[in-house]
Amino acid sequence: MPLICFVEYKVNKFKLSRDEVLHKMKNWCAYQERSQNEVRSKLYSFILQSEEADDIIAELINENFLNEERFAIAFARGKFRIKLWGRNKIKIELKKHKISDYSIAKAVYGINDEDYKATLLKVIEKKVRLTKYPNPTKKFYGLLNYCVSRGYESDLVIEQLNVILKNI
Numbered sequence: 001m002p003l004i005c006f007v008e009y010k011v012n013k014f015k016l017s018r019d020e021v022l023h024k025m026k027n028w029c030a031y032q033e034r035s036q037n038e039v040r041s042k043l044y045s046f047i048l049q050s051e052e053a054d055d056i057i058a059e060l061i062n063e064n065f066l067n068e069e070r071f072a073i074a075f076a077r078g079k080f081r082i083k084l085w086g087r088n089k090i091k092i093e094l095k096k097h098k099i100s101d102y103s104i105a106k107a108v109y110g111i112n113d114e115d116y117k118a119t120l121l122k123v124i125e126k127k128v129r130l131t132k133y134p135n136p137t138k139k140f141y142g143l144l145n146y147c148v149s150r151g152y153e154s155d156l157v158i159e160q161l162n163v164i165l166k167n168i
Helices: 018-031 036-045 050-062 068-082 087-096 101-108 113-130 136-149 154-167
Strands: none
Touching (some): 018 036, 018 050, 036 050, 068 113, 087 101, 113 154, 136 154
């Protein structure tokens, strides 16, 4: 016997006009940078057809409420500065937003190399203070795995770990 699952969707009780939806989307995009993917899914929540959604997205782009490159740069800068993510993790998350490779490259490589290395050192030093590893090999590989999972490049992490662990 097959298992039947019911999914409950939030349905608007009344249909909004195109102008009302456009006004709501302009306010929503003005509040914070959005990706086209986010805007498209929000438009579908208003029970719009794909043609109507495409028209509204085109108008938002023309009026500069929606800009993929600007979103990618803001996203990368925020995740790097606030969450201390590395370039690899930022790239993966931007791909989930269906951002073009050109915009991803521009955003990720816009991060200053000195700031990037300083942030990596900060991440490593904090992790060293918070954890106690029984032997140096486990410490090295534990820190390496942690930093790589945060999105940092393994060769850069190894280089920084060699410097830091010599001083400890």
